[in-house]
Amino acid sequence: MMAVSAARDERxxxxxxxxxxxxxxxxxxxxxxxxxxxxxxxxxxxxxAELRRGDVxxxxxxxxLVPTASWDLATGSIVGHARSPVGNTAxxxxxxxxxxxxxxxxxxxxxxxxxxxxxxxxxxALRRARGRAAxxxxxxxxxxxxxxxxxxxxxxxxxxxxxxxxxxxxxxGRSAPSQPPQRTREGVEVVVSGPPDALSRNRDDIVxxxxxxxxxx
Amino acid sequence: MSALAAERSRAIDxxxxxxxxxxxxxxxxxxxxxxxxxxxxxxxxxxxVSIAAAAYSGALTSGIVAFALVAxxxxxxxxxxxxxxxxxxxxxxxxFVWGFVAATGAFALLANGAVTSLYAKTFGASFAYDxxxxxxxxxxxELAKGAGILLLLTLAPKLIRSPFDGLILGAFxxxxxxxxxxxxxxxxxxxxxxxxxxxxxxxxIVRTLSSIPSHWMYTAIFGAGLIxxxxxxxxxxxxxxxxxxxxxAMLMHGVWDASGAIGGSSAFGWIAPLTVAAVLxxxxxxxxxxxxxxEREWMRxxxxxxxxxxxxSPDELHALAxxxxxxxxxxxxxxxxxxxxxxxxxxxxxxxxxxxxGGAETAAVQRARAAVVAARGA
Numbered sequence: 001m002m003a004v005s006a007a008r009d010e011r012x013x014x015x016x017x018x019x020x021x022x023x024x025x026x027x028x029x030x031x032x033x034x035x036x037x038x039x040x041x042x043x044x045x046x047x048x049a050e051l052r053r054g055d056v057x058x059x060x061x062x063x064x065l066v067p068t069a070s071w072d073l074a075t076g077s078i079v080g081h082a083r084s085p086v087g088n089t090a091x092x093x094x095x096x097x098x099x100x101x102x103x104x105x106x107x108x109x110x111x112x113x114x115x116x117x118x119x120x121x122x123x124x125a126l127r128r129a130r131g132r133a134a135x136x137x138x139x140x141x142x143x144x145x146x147x148x149x150x151x152x153x154x155x156x157x158x159x160x161x162x163x164x165x166x167x168x169x170x171x172x173g174r175s176a177p178s179q180p181p182q183r184t185r186e187g188v189e190v191v192v193s194g195p196p197d198a199l200s201r202n203r204d205d206i207v208x209x210x211x212x213x214x215x216x217x
Numbered sequence: 218m219s220a221l222a223a224e225r226s227r228a229i230d231x232x233x234x235x236x237x238x239x240x241x242x243x244x245x246x247x248x249x250x251x252x253x254x255x256x257x258x259x260x261x262x263x264x265x266v267s268i269a270a271a272a273y274s275g276a277l278t279s280g281i282v283a284f285a286l287v288a289x290x291x292x293x294x295x296x297x298x299x300x301x302x303x304x305x306x307x308x309x310x311x312x313f314v315w316g317f318v319a320a321t322g323a324f325a326l327l328a329n330g331a332v333t334s335l336y337a338k339t340f341g342a343s344f345a346y347d348x349x350x351x352x353x354x355x356x357x358x359e360l361a362k363g364a365g366i367l368l369l370l371t372l373a374p375k376l377i378r379s380p381f382d383g384l385i386l387g388a389f390x391x392x393x394x395x396x397x398x399x400x401x402x403x404x405x406x407x408x409x410x411x412x413x414x415x416x417x418x419x420x421x422i423v424r425t426l427s428s429i430p431s432h433w434m435y436t437a438i439f440g441a442g443l444i445x446x447x448x449x450x451x452x453x454x455x456x457x458x459x460x461x462x463x464x465x466a467m468l469m470h471g472v473w474d475a476s477g478a479i480g481g482s483s484a485f486g487w488i489a490p491l492t493v494a495a496v497l498x499x500x501x502x503x504x505x506x507x508x509x510x511x512e513r514e515w516m517r518x519x520x521x522x523x524x525x526x527x528x529x530s531p532d533e534l535h536a537l538a539x540x541x542x543x544x545x546x547x548x549x550x551x552x553x554x555x556x557x558x559x560x561x562x563x564x565x566x567x568x569x570x571x572x573x574x575g576g577a578e579t580a581a582v583q584r585a586r587a588a589v590v591a592a593r594g595a
Binding site for chain 2: 012015016017019020021023024025026027028030031034035038039041042045046047048049072073074075076077078081082083084085089091104106107108115118119121122125126128129130187189
């Protein structure tokens with residue numbers, strides 16, 4: 001009996017033990033499903049929940065942005081729609097077709113200019129690592145509707161171009177009633193990028209969204 | 218062959234104790250799949266690490282150093298708890314590498330991003346913000362880590378013989394995943410804070426403080442459940458229990474990830490994570506207590522002939538094959554606890570040598586036996 005079961009264990013197909021084929025293929029199929037099929041489904045799926053007029057996006061504790069209706073919110077939370085508190089460090093991404101509007105907020109003790117300098121240093125290191133080149137323009141001032149002045153520069157890369165804008169907001173908010181109010185200042189980096197023609201077509205939307213960034217009590 | 222020798226032989230055969238683990242098995246498809254997915258995972262992780270090394274090297278180095286120390290503590294603890302028919306180091310290392318490289322790079326990184334994005338596209342970003350991680354990660358990550366345990370079971374069927382082995386191996390696989398994820402969170406913490414290394418250290422502290430109810434424990438529970446689900450030659454399959462444990466690991470993982478949304482802005486946001494921690498630890502201890510008896514029985518059967526030979530006493534065998542509290546009470550009750558500890562350590566080494574030599578009376582076994590006698594006289 002033992003000899004029979006040992007022989008069954010060692011039965012081979014194309015040089016492989018038959019008993020090992022089922023579990024190994026199961027794992028392989030699972031890997032393909034998770035690393036190939038799911039990302040493919042995601043890349044061909046479009047957004048069904050467009051932003052509406054009146055929506056306000058929470059960029060970080062105490063900082064908000066009014067998005068242009070018909071853009072899609074890929075990452076982030078709409079005020080009054082999400083239960084989870086938004087902390088001092090948070091990322092938000094808005095998209096419209098091939099255009100990307102990415103906001104990163106985190107505590108930062110410095111000026112908008114020093115924030116942009118730090119962002120430039122990081123970008124240069126990343127571009128070197130990826131072997132990509134990009135040209136940047138001279139800096140210019142950008143002012144929000146509430147009068148907060150930021151610093152911006154434009155960039156031109158191989159496939160995309162766009163702008164990087166840096167603001168530093170005074171603290172006001174807290175992420176939850178149970179948490180202490182924020183003491184440090186909040187740095188906000190906005191990166192808008194896309195193909196040149198799409199950027200020009202949506203210029204007014206983009207400017208309006210940047211100018212709408214404000215401290216929300 | 219005497220009855221005791223026959224029982225010893227049966228214990229070695231049933232437990233797979235002393236069996237060596239060999240990863241390179243060209244006739245085993247699990248070996249090729251393991252290698253392919255570790256290479257694929259390493260390729261994906263390399264892409265991430267090269268970015269981190271270029272722009273956030275301080276945070277990356279801090280993460281590697283801090284979490285290497287955390288890993289050492291947990292590796293010691295898991296080995297400490299695996300005190301009977303221990304899992305070979307090579308098998309444990311193979312599991313750790315699967316969790317560290319393949320489960321993260323070849324499965325979870327891509328799947329989590331895709332599933333969370335699909336939730337955002339279908340139900341809106343706010344829904345994904347609240348529940349995306351809780352609905353994506355527990356399924357993707359537990360299946361990714363569980364896939365590793367299934368491959369190890371196919372590579373080493375003679376070594377994985379009880380749900381206790383699943384618990385221990387799952388802990389190694391989960392720990393690999395946890396440390397890999399921790400390191401990436403450390404440099405991502407800096408990346409999200411304009412390169413601030415201080416933010417990386419905040420992440421390191423938070424992740425270390427919350428490292429007990431984490432991946433090593435989820436996967437330990439999942440691993441024991443998987444072994445119960447498929448059954449082993451001397452452990453009949455209990456599909457209901459096995460499935461319940463695997464689902465429990467996913468559920469607890471999900472509740473942990475949804476803590477922010479469950480607690481909202483209330484002052485009671487700590488209730489969900491604390492409940493998860495309490496449930497996870499209770500389930501882990503329950504599995505530990507309920508899977509050890511077969512391991513203890515194997516130890517008793519393996520060492521019973523040594524009692525007959527007078528090498529170890531019945532009380533020493535009782536302590537050796539008993540629970541940790543039985544072991545501690547035995548040592549405490551001895552006139553010279555240090556000597557008793559030495560004798561038990563030598564007897565444990567003898568048990569491992571007997572298992573390694575398949576129960577044969579080899580020179581190495583005789584030396585190990587002499588070491589027990591010497592420890593008694595020292």
